[in-house]
Amino acid sequence: DADVTQTPRNRITKTGKRIMLECSQTKGHDRMYWYRQDPGLGLRLIYYSFDVKDINKGEISDGYSVSRQAQAKFSLSLESAIPNQTALYFCATRDDRGIDGYTFGSGTRLTVV
């Protein structure tokens, strides 16, 4: 099994719909992150969580919300999807000591039509 699992892998949704992307990890790390990847823009941080009770906005949090249901689970929601939220979304985790880099999930390709 993958260390970081994201579901779904692909999703097409309509403008205005609410959608949730899910992420779970087996690394036992407290720190989890949601990134968005767009061509030519690299990876941009949406939200991050350093433990179950700690949620923080990243650089592009508008239009998104998150929920940290447990140490291993961190979900991202689009409250009312819009076409410019079409992107590749990655969940990641990292150990608390910061010795190693991020472990990314396989990504969710989201298309908003």
Place this chain on the structure above:
Amino acid sequence: GQQVMQIPQYQHVQEGEDFTTYCNSSTTLSNIQWYKQRPGGHPVFLIQLVKSGEVKKQKRLTFQFGEAKKNSSLHITATQTTDVGTYFCAGPYSGGYQKVTFGIGTKLQVIP
């Protein structure tokens, strides 16, 4: 906010040629990380550099961290088709060692 600038954005090389990508920051970085993302895949952590002037090697890959800790490079010797992908550098946000900002990446294409 702090940014890491990465060049070039694209690079095509003939198989067997060398390749280098550069990462630059306007501020001193406490560390820098490098990742590789294969086409259709996800970023995979390669290495983290921490010390000024540090040089690390992984087979044909050589990573350097500048003396001023404001720049870094990844050099691949004698590229192979398996090296195809996008290489990202990432540096910590100012004052936050557990958040990083990613460069836009260098997309490497290797021509057989």
